[in-house]
Amino acid sequence: MHIHFLDPYRSGSSPVHAADARLKFVLTLAFILTASLTPPGAWPVYILLFALILSVEILSGLGVGYVLKRSLLALPFVLAALPLPFTVEGRTLFSLPLGGWMLTASLEGLARFVSVALKSWLSVQAAVVLAACTPFPDLLMAMRAIRIPRLLTAMFGLTWRYLFVLADEALRLMRARAARSGAETGAAPSASLRAGGSVAWRARVAGGMAGSLFLRAFERSDRIYAAMLSRGYDGEVRALPPPTFTAAHWLTLTLGLTLLALLLGFGLLFWG
Amino acid sequence: MHHSIEIKDLSFTYPDGHPALQNVSLTIAPGEKVALVGPNGAGKSTLLLHLNGILSGQGSVRVCGLSVAKENLARVRAAVGLVFQNPDDQLFSPTVFDDVAYGPIYQGLEREEVERRVTSALAAVGMSGYAQRVSHHLSAGEKKRIAIATVLSMNPEVLVLDEPTAGLDPRARRGLIRLLGGLPMTMLVSTHDLAMARELLPRTVILDEGRVVADGPTEALLANAALLEAHGLEMP
Amino acid sequence: MLYSPAPMHIPDGFLSTLVAVVLWILSAGVIAYALRRVGKDLGERQVPLMGVLAAAIFAGQMLNFTVAGGTSGHLLGAALAAILLGPWAAIIVMTTVVSIQALIFQDGGLLALGGNLFNMAVIGVAVSYFVYTSVQKIARGQKWGVFVGGFAAAWLSIVVAALACALELALSGTSPANVAVPAMGGIHMLIGVGEGLITLGALAFLYAARRDLLHIGEAAPAGGRAVWVGGLLIALLLAVLSPLASAHPDGLEWVAEQKGFLDAAQEPLYNIIPDYLFPGVSNDALATILAGILGVLIVFGVALGVAYLRRKQMTDR
Ligand SMILES: Nc1ncnc2c1ncn2[C@@H]1O[C@H](COP(=O)(O)OP(=O)(O)O)[C@@H](O)[C@H]1O
Numbered sequence: 083m084h085i086h087f088l089d090p091y092r093s094g095s096s097p098v099h100a101a102d103a104r105l106k107f108v109l110t111l112a113f114i115l116t117a118s119l120t121p122p123g124a125w126p127v128y129i130l131l132f133a134l135i136l137s138v139e140i141l142s143g144l145g146v147g148y149v150l151k152r153s154l155l156a157l158p159f160v161l162a163a164l165p166l167p168f169t170v171e172g173r174t175l176f177s178l179p180l181g182g183w184m185l186t187a188s189l190e191g192l193a194r195f196v197s198v199a200l201k202s203w204l205s206v207q208a209a210v211v212l213a214a215c216t217p218f219p220d221l222l223m224a225m226r227a228i229r230i231p232r233l234l235t236a237m238f239g240l241t242w243r244y245l246f247v248l249a250d251e252a253l254r255l256m257r258a259r260a261a262r263s264g265a266e267t268g269a270a271p272s273a274s275l276r277a278g279g280s281v282a283w284r285a286r287v288a289g290g291m292a293g294s295l296f297l298r299a300f301e302r303s304d305r306i307y308a309a310m311l312s313r314g315y316d317g318e319v320r321a322l323p324p325p326t327f328t329a330a331h332w333l334t335l336t337l338g339l340t341l342l343a344l345l346l347g348f349g350l351l352f353w354g
Numbered sequence: 355m356h357h358s359i360e361i362k363d364l365s366f367t368y369p370d371g372h373p374a375l376q377n378v379s380l381t382i383a384p385g386e387k388v389a390l391v392g393p394n395g396a397g398k399s400t401l402l403l404h405l406n407g408i409l410s411g412q413g414s415v416r417v418c419g420l421s422v423a424k425e426n427l428a429r430v431r432a433a434v435g436l437v438f439q440n441p442d443d444q445l446f447s448p449t450v451f452d453d454v455a456y457g458p459i460y461q462g463l464e465r466e467e468v469e470r471r472v473t474s475a476l477a478a479v480g481m482s483g484y485a486q487r488v489s490h491h492l493s494a495g496e497k498k499r500i501a502i503a504t505v506l507s508m509n510p511e512v513l514v515l516d517e518p519t520a521g522l523d524p525r526a527r528r529g530l531i532r533l534l535g536g537l538p539m540t541m542l543v544s545t546h547d548l549a550m551a552r553e554l555l556p557r558t559v560i561l562d563e564g565r566v567v568a569d570g571p572t573e574a575l576l577a578n579a580a581l582l583e584a585h586g587l588e589m590p
Numbered sequence: 591m592l593y594s595p596a597p598m599h600i601p602d603g604f605l606s607t608l609v610a611v612v613l614w615i616l617s618a619g620v621i622a623y624a625l626r627r628v629g630k631d632l633g634e635r636q637v638p639l640m641g642v643l644a645a646a647i648f649a650g651q652m653l654n655f656t657v658a659g660g661t662s663g664h665l666l667g668a669a670l671a672a673i674l675l676g677p678w679a680a681i682i683v684m685t686t687v688v689s690i691q692a693l694i695f696q697d698g699g700l701l702a703l704g705g706n707l708f709n710m711a712v713i714g715v716a717v718s719y720f721v722y723t724s725v726q727k728i729a730r731g732q733k734w735g736v737f738v739g740g741f742a743a744a745w746l747s748i749v750v751a752a753l754a755c756a757l758e759l760a761l762s763g764t765s766p767a768n769v770a771v772p773a774m775g776g777i778h779m780l781i782g783v784g785e786g787l788i789t790l791g792a793l794a795f796l797y798a799a800r801r802d803l804l805h806i807g808e809a810a811p812a813g814g815r816a817v818w819v820g821g822l823l824i825a826l827l828l829a830v831l832s833p834l835a836s837a838h839p840d841g842l843e844w845v846a847e848q849k850g851f852l853d854a855a856q857e858p859l860y861n862i863i864p865d866y867l868f869p870g871v872s873n874d875a876l877a878t879i880l881a882g883i884l885g886v887l888i889v890f891g892v893a894l895g896v897a898y899l900r901r902k903q904m905t906d907r
């Protein structure tokens with residue numbers, strides 16, 4: 083019983099997969115920052131950013147469908163921006179009589195709403211491509227390289243490693259719960275069982291499972307600590323220095339950042 | 355010439371008051387291969403954890419001529435390779451490479467030397483080409499081999515294994531026995547797998563309730579049905 | 591899908607760049623301090639313990655249970671982490687959890703990560719710690735203190751974090767305070783009950799099985815007082831600020847405007863399609879349509895070009 087689906091990495095041999103993780107990490111962040119700074123309503127810039135990320139998606143061989151499907155994850159949050167068309171003042175788009183109220187949507191508000199949704203959608207796509215084309219251990223190397231504290235990257239590494247192990251344990255627990263509750267539905271529902279069906283009871287069962295998960299995690303961390311000690315761990319987190327960042331890497335990085343800066347400049351100049 | 359392992363009158367009590375080891379004495383010469391058998395809860399794992407100072411009780415423990423004490427810990431831990439029972443506890447790094455390189459990195463070696471050690475340790479366990487794999491996706495047998503590689507990369511003089519064949523299917527077990535048979539260093543192996551002991555480990559020590567109750571040639575002990583039964587063991 | 595995203599993780603695009611950057615700086619400062627503290631409090635054991643517990647919180651988030659009408663309660667974990675490990679280690683653990691959620695599952699954005707860390711790792715932990723230790727003091731070591739404290743800490747940490755999230759959205763000009771605050775607050779008063787119940791169940795289990803584990807966190811911090819005060823202030827501030835902002839959404843918007851956040855938004859629409867882009871086309875609507883068509887053509891041209899190049903490269907091999 084293995085939880086593979088938790089790992090978003092899709093192996094491949096595309097240039098996007100092959101690119102240095104540091105490069106991908108920094109460029110992804112820069113892309114997201116660019117999308118964030120692009121003024122609302124700068125449609126050409128959004129279109130160019132979309133063309134950019136779409137080409138990377140195609141280049142990666144992930145399948146545009148895969149990325150688009152995963153990118154819809156942030157969709158529900160769009161609800162938060164839904165009032166924008168009605169709260170930003172501007173030229174009237176339409177009016178909705180609502181009870182005693184009059185809801186008036188403005189063009190400017192709509193433009194802002196669409197811009198927020200676009201920023202979000204573009205950013206999620208970039209993050210999806212990064213996670214799907216870069217093995218997490220390489221991302222860790224990239225984070226060490228950009229000076230994220232080593233204790234934190236060590237934590238990320240451990241958590242990622244045991245995420246799978248503990249998720250397996252959680253699945254086993256849930257399977258056991260399902261097996262037991264299946265038996266209960268067959269039995270005549272006594273008073274206590276009906277009480278058992280309450281939300282509080284279900285929450286308690288889930289809490290009990292979380293508790294046993296935590297207990298096992300505590301015990302496991304003792305054994306891991308022993309295993310680390312026996313191989314020389316002395317309280318300090320150490321790792322090999324990352325491989326050299328070559329001239330070609332610098333060149334690619336500069337080109338990528340310049341392109342994004344140009345797009346941003348274009349947006350700020352005409353719509354800022 | 356020093357002994358590989360020299361334990362004198364070792365006693366250990368867990369914080370909850372449970373006496374796990376009582377007056378254990380044991381000497382193992384360089385190159386010897388010894389099985390440590392006994393029922394569950396006999397204290398086998400507890401004893402093994404004393405060999406590189408993760409636990410420390412009363413009495414003396416010396417490894418490769420070094421006393422297992424705070425000032426020697428780094429050298430002791432490099433000299434004794436301890437392979438834990440559950441490889442998921444031992445393989446705590448994101449990739450196989452990171453795990454096998456962990457010991458050498460903490461020994462303070464340079465990148466080239468670390469990489470050399472990783473390559474040869476993986477080759478020694480027949481897992482070349484697995485360096486960039488993620489531990490979680492390996493089979494139980496593969497994890498066990500990698501776990502052994504994580505200590506081989508430290509070039510230990512003594513290899514200590516806790517129930518290495520537990521939970522392996524017959525083919526993985528066979529492969530592991532072949533692998534262990536080919537390793538030259540001193541070995542102390544805690545196990546319930548008496549057939550493996552007979553094949554691989556000429557000397558056997560029986561531990562029960564924290565005491566050494568028998569110590570001798572494996573063939574002789576395994577022929578003594580009464581002794582085995584008295585300590586919850588079964589003839590293979 | 592076993593992994594269900596909680597509605598509190600802000601994706602990229604919803605925070606204005608300024609708000610996102612300010613929150614990043616705040617979070618980074620607190621986390622850096624927590625990293626320094628944690629070394630002193632827990633010693634060498636810190637790394638494996640925190641790493642595996644962060645993984646356990648992750649796995650615990652999979653143990654969702656149905657509440658009603660298709661919604662499900664599940665664990666955020668800030669309260670459990672704060673109770674079990676003390677505030678500083680809990681901040682690190684929650685930082686790990688929230689960061690990995692963003693990096694691997696795209697649950698929450700990367701630029702918005704600073705804000706999400708601030709809400710869930712900093713505010714969530716500080717409020718939990720404040721509530722739990724206060725109830726413990728009142729209970730004077732009696733058993734009910736653990737459970738009431740645990741439930742209250744979990745519930746309030748969720749609600750306060752959600753209010754902070756709503757205020758950040760309002761400050762970014764994305765969602766007006768009079769909508770965001772009641773909506774986020776209301777939903778999370780319910781979700782918080784789920785969090786509280788699971789936390790309670792987990793504490794009950796640990797209390798029965800290994801009571802000693804519940805005291806690791808207490809042994810920890812000399813700086814715990816600062817967290818306690820911080821939690822109190824955050825809870826108070828948000829309790830006062832959110833209804834205020836909600837009643838006077840214009841006030842917040844006014845602040846935002848003064849800071850220039852919204853300036854860009856107030857630009858009239860006709861600036862969006864500059865005339866010189868299509869000389870000769872004076873009609874706004876027509877220009878918009880033309881720009882749209884051109885945009886679609888650009889996107890498809892690029893996509894087709896890349897796809898062609900890639901195909902060629904594959905067949906060449
Ligand atoms: N961390 C611990 N705390 C308390 N008792 C323990 C601990 N670990 C092991 N024990 C107890 O010590 C005894 C020896 O355990 P162990 O060395 O693991 O036995 P074996 O490996 O031979 O099965 C057992 O009775 C066990 O319950």
Ligand SMILES: [Mg+2]
Binds near residue numbers: 399
């Ligand atoms: Mg054992």
